[in-house]
Amino acid sequence: MPAVSLYRKWRPKTFADVLGQDHITTTLTNAIHQNRIAHAYLFTGPRGTGKTTTARIFAKAVSCTADDERERPCNRCDVCLSVNEGRALDLIEIDGASNNSVDNVRDLRERIGYSPSQSRYKVYIIDEVHMLSAGAFNALLKTLEEPPPHAIFILATTEVDKLPATVLSRCQRFDFRFVPFRIIREHLAQIAKDENAQIEAGALDLFARQAGGSLRDGISLLDQMIAYGNGQVTLAQAQAILGSLASQSVSALIGFIVARDVSGGLNLINQAIADGADPRQFVREVLEYLRGLLLLRASPDGQWLTLPAETIAEMKVQSAALPAVELLAVIKNFTDAASQLRNALQPQLPLELAFVESTLRNGSNSATAPEKAIAAPPVAAKAPATPVVEKEAPPRPVSPPPAAAPAKSGATAAKPAPPPPPVEAPAVAPVAVAFGALSLEPVQKQWKDVLAVVKTRNRNLEAILKGGSPVALEENVVVLGFPYQFYKDKAEEPKSKQLLEEVLSEVMRKPLRVRCELTASEPKRAPLRPKDKKELAMEDPVIKEIVGKYGARIADVQDEAPDEPPDS
Amino acid sequence: MKVSCLQENLHKGLGLVARAVASRSTLPVLNNILIATDQGRLKLAATDLTIGITTWIGAQIEEEGATTVPSKLLGEFVNSLPPEKIDMQLNVRTQTLNLKCSRFESNIKGMDAQEFPPIPTAGPENKLKLDPDTLRAIISQVAFAAAADESRPVLTGVLAKFDDGKITLAAADGFRLSVRTGTVSEGKAGVTAIIIPARALIELSRMIGDEEEPIEVTITKNRNQAVFHTSSTELVTQLVEGNYPDVLSLVPKSHNTRTVVGTVDFVKAVKLASFFARDASNIIRMTIEPGTDLAPGRMIVRAESQEVGDQVGEIDATVDGPAIEVAFNAKYLSEMLAVVDAAQVAIETNAPEKPGVFKMVGSDEFVHVIMPMHVNR
């Protein structure tokens, strides 16, 4: 009994079976009917969308011996059967990645002159063609220009931008698209039925979403789940294995962001991970949810969302509480987290950081005035506050945020203005300085962006520049202060300096030069923010002891009416 | 283990099995040769996990046992010993093999025989017997046409079909096909078809050497191996996994033109033309013209290269059918001619872009098909 996965078992055998690529299969079918066959095709598109499969079907169709052209490929004649069984001599599948040298292509050119053994055409499918070396592409060009009449080339790749234009221009190009959610879901349901597997509707939704437009991914997932569940798959099982979250967790986390409840969110994250959630999956689902919020802004009826009505209702409340700028900042935080997860040692850290960062976002709208995390006017250190101390319990159960405060108060409720925003600019605050005099401040603000660009070109230089900062602007010269000679010397190396000047000018949209200086003093630290109540409370020795010794934590700090003197 | 044997026997045995020693392997024990007592004889064995060779030599056995020692060292050492009696004794604790011969003595460090992968042997399954000359002939006429590159793994193997007292070997690389049928002397295979690595057949052919007794062939029960057994030696080969193309259906059933030429003339003409074909994609053109009342039929064999020049050879031919011109690869022609064992060769053609069929006149056991080359005119 051979090991055969469902995606191989369900590999389409006719053009009609290829799903979600009608624009391609129609054209190819017509080409077969009208017998207008080109000699070079290029199939591009994401993985698992049917490139190789379609190429094989096409290879059958061009050589199929069925009398009626409209029946080709018939899957009955010798040619079709030999392709289906993987034993056709005239279908040559070349793995571009392992045969990527000039010599490989020369071999191919030498052999292409031979007539086909049993079919009308010899079809060469070159998979992963983007892996060919530059020399190999050149060698291939000649063959693509003048192939013998019996040869057809199908180049397949996921990365079309790596192909030289000269190759592109000689091929008829077909762009495979991600397969739509609905089609994947229907197909998975069909396979499940044929395999006699009982799968909960919610689980099918999850698999289809998880497939991200790739049928192969979706079928693989289904295959695994059927194997695991022994033919029965529930949503809970599927979520457990995928490390997916109970759907209300994501919504709850966004609630904590809206409410700026750091503790609630961190506990939720850690509890979810302890329960087996996968940090990557977590971030993915948060992003998908945030995207939903974004879409809701664009079309409030939620027509683009494939979600239950109650979820959409909840999202609308959150969407109202989170202004667009803030939403974008949050999305950026989690997008960054997604990319950092790749190498993170502690996989949930980027997630936690993105969350914390999001709760610290700059509020630009009074609607988000949080009364929870950020204390308004600094409370004098000695002002007696009554902390509510609770014994540290196991992380709190996953539940929606306790305070849907912003929602209740509504956008129009006149709340006192939030505390002055912290000094840093929000992450998404592009300052375009097109012309006119430049001051130091925008340079400092954009310095992070400058570093980000430098990083893409020279990582070492970025690391060096992190040791310094812009301290002054003289005409068009940015003065960089470095506390140590070593950094200054490194930054002043002509190559480094030139690169920095280029990037700086690009980012600031103004020609700028750079001068490096040694700063005597340490660079300024960020000015202290007003401390929050809990921090202040922690300075109280009694509270500190309770917290320290008994593992308690401060849940909330409530002001005693300070304007009433105790003994008046 | 304590045994003695003659240097010549041990030397010969080691030479046979050394062919199967892995050149480099992730399993260090595969660089070794297994030496074991086996029913009054000394068994020598080696395997690279694709091919395994076992041979038995006569020996005096005082104490049973087994070990493995490095093939290269043991082989070179034994080769250099005088042709006298060799005494071997194993120190089991240290796995050191002590060898004494004449006035030389050595200790070779080995590895526990337990680590050596068991070499599959022929069970009581169906056996068939083949005449050694037949086996040698069919291997030599087929194995060379198997594919050298691994992109289509099954094509690196040779298809062996068993059918009604016949064995048919076939190999194809997508550009040519060689088929040879032979008669089974005795027995049945129990399977219809297997794919044998071409390399294993070439080793087998070498191993048979001047063997005169029939060769016993067994396919193991799980169909994973084929075992070839001669009087004193056994070769086991893993079989290739997969579907072999239905190559026998590729042999055209009919032809328009049948041309018969003398083998010696043909070989000569191809050889001369091939010097010029080298620089011209190895293309040799064959123009076949039927005879008239006045002149006999002829075949013109030519090659031309823009840089080097050209060459034309003409040979007499008996042509039955219309004239035709067809181009073939020089290498394929000469490799095919090298294994032809007949005075005359028949060439059957249909059209310039259709395969050419080559047969030995007087025998229908050998069929060779070569795909023509596409030539811009």
Added chain:
Amino acid sequence: MPWNTIGHEWAVNLLARAAATQPSHAYLFTGPAQIGKLTLALDFARALNCVGPGERPCGQCRSCQAIAAGRHPDVSLVRRLPDKSEIAVKQLRDVQNELNLRPYEGRWRVAIIENMHEANLNAANAFLKTLEEPAPQVVLLLTANTPEALLLTVRSRCQSVPMRPLPITQVEEVLRERFGADSERAAMAARLSGGRLGWAMEAIQDEERLAARRELLQTLLDSVPQGRSAQIELAGRLTRGDRDVRGVLDLWLSWWRDLLLVKGQCAGAIVNLDERERLLRDAGHLELRAIGRYLTIIEDARQQIEQNVNAQLALEVVLINAPV
């Protein structure tokens, strides 16, 4: 003891069932280093080829023992050679050729590619065909630290077996019951392991490792108020010779993450249990934002190291920027 894998019950169930019925042709085991990916892959390889009666793998039969000893003809393990920086194309090609033959003695030919993410782009691409359609009696087992580290085209050809950290309590239990560790050490090692049993088992058997860790943490903490020249000197010291700066950064990262958790009132999840008091104390006078930002700096440095940025430079940047 049939399966050597501890925990990961769902994965064991899945694979046991697959071995008993019909395995898929390719599996991808992912999870952080030392979580047990290779152990599970080898377990599965044994289950696939076990010839013992009853539950498979039996651990007793010749096949199970040969696989455990790394000398089963049908089970090959491909990993980066110690003196190389990546898995070579040739290594993968050799194993591909072996896979074309029928099994030598087992039911399945199994190829384990350990840390597939160490295969370079060419090697990974060259493996795609085999990964999609290997010969019928072949099962391929890949391991990688994260799925993201592999090509999408590789991932989508495999059944994925994501291995998540074990619950800390389970690690603790194993350390106590199988290694006789006392509760305190077991709790500590389990926390530090982050649920990676392999790491925890090594740590518990190596007295010095935990002590060295504590000492290093102390050194790093001491450097914070000491100012730049001391920090730069320390960075030099910690990166001298072939010391692995990654370990230093990982430790530092765990400390600052704990601070973040304490500050964010999620102290139940901290890792450095033995320094709890100090964490609570330090968190008191740090800002959440500053901690978050600093964590990003450490993470960046960690990633720069992977991209071969000068280790000393990266560590200097980290130490100098520590919020006081």
